[in-house]
Amino acid sequence: MPSLTRSRAEVEDVVAGSTSIEFVNYPAWRAAINDALDQWVHQSEDNAHDLGKLAVTEGRTRAPVRTGRLRRGIDYEVHEGENGWELRFFNEVPYAVFQEFGTRHVPAHPHMRPGMAAAVNQYTRLMLRGMK
Amino acid sequence: MTTSNATLAGAIKTVLEQASLGLQVFRTLAPPKARMPFCVVTEDVSWVALPDGDTDASDEMTVQEQVQVDIYQQLRTAEGTRTEVIGLEDIVCFLLRNTRLPTWVNHVYGVQILARSAGPASVGEVNVRRTIVTLQIDRLFANRT
Numbered sequence: 104m105p106s107l108t109r110s111r112a113e114v115e116d117v118v119a120g121s122t123s124i125e126f127v128n129y130p131a132w133r134a135a136i137n138d139a140l141d142q143w144v145h146q147s148e149d150n151a152h153d154l155g156k157l158a159v160t161e162g163r164t165r166a167p168v169r170t171g172r173l174r175r176g177i178d179y180e181v182h183e184g185e186n187g188w189e190l191r192f193f194n195e196v197p198y199a200v201f202q203e204f205g206t207r208h209v210p211a212h213p214h215m216r217p218g219m220a221a222a223v224n225q226y227t228r229l230m231l232r233g234m235k
Numbered sequence: 236m237t238t239s240n241a242t243l244a245g246a247i248k249t250v251l252e253q254a255s256l257g258l259q260v261f262r263t264l265a266p267p268k269a270r271m272p273f274c275v276v277t278e279d280v281s282w283v284a285l286p287d288g289d290t291d292a293s294d295e296m297t298v299q300e301q302v303q304v305d306i307y308q309q310l311r312t313a314e315g316t317r318t319e320v321i322g323l324e325d326i327v328c329f330l331l332r333n334t335r336l337p338t339w340v341n342h343v344y345g346v347q348i349l350a351r352s353a354g355p356a357s358v359g360e361v362n363v364r365r366t367i368v369t370l371q372i373d374r375l376f377a378n379r380t
Contacts, residue, residue: 204303204305204367205264205275205277205305206356206357207265207307207356207357207363207365208264208267208357210263210264210277211277211280211303213277213280213281213301213303216280216281216301216369217280217281217282217301219281220281220282220283220299220301221281221283223283224283224284224285224286227286228286231286
């Protein structure tokens with residue numbers, strides 16, 4: 104007759120399930136991941152520059168042009184902050200904010216935000232491709 | 236005034252006007268004599284397709300669209316009476332945050348508030364405050380059928 108009570112080990116097995124995960128060649132995987140992360144940290148300044156250049160290109164493509172001053176004013180800089188390398192994407196032309204966000208009487212012509220979003224998207228795709 | 240949920244701006248208008256805040260919502264540009272407080276919605280600030288699968292060749296495509304919502308408030312009347320609705324910007328953000336916009340064109344997965352900044356509506360303007368709220372909307376991109 105089967106027992107109506109279960110041992111603690113049996114209960115834990117039911118709760119946790121009997122699934123096990125086997126890491127094949129685990130030390131090699133761990134070393135590879137650590138190498139990749141180390142390389143990523145060391146290259147993060149270069150990565151920030153790459154992203155900045157992409158953002159400038161995308162922003163300039165989208166900037167409204169009459170004289171070209173607004174388009175030329177788009178730039179980026181990379182500096183070391185508290186949380187590592189920081190990218191600042193900006194337009195030094197004073198009226199850029201009115202073009203980007205519009206005014207009460209003039210509709211917006213966004214070019215900085217879509218430029219940055221497109222650059223981040225492109226960069227994410229490049230990273231994903233590199234990881235495959 | 237009828238509201239339409241055929242566009243993202245229409246869906247945002249539906250959400251905000253149904254809250255009975257006395258807030259009118261316009262698309263892209265407000266009429267010159269619009270009564271404050273009002274909102275202006277700028278769609279398609281940025282539009283990117285999210286990487287999906289190995290080749291992005293799956294049936295469904297998710298896009299991330301940024302939308303700008305400008306809230307204009309008059310602070311005082313010419314006589315000096317206060318007209319500002321305290322906390323209106325907070326209520327608008329609360330209504331839009333994490334909402335599922337009622338749009339029948341494309342399913343909306345979520346709405347996130349990316350940034351908010353306030354300042355005068357134009358240079359030298361001290362009586363009208365403009366608050367810019369940038370939203371990020373994740374939605375399904377599909378054909379209209």
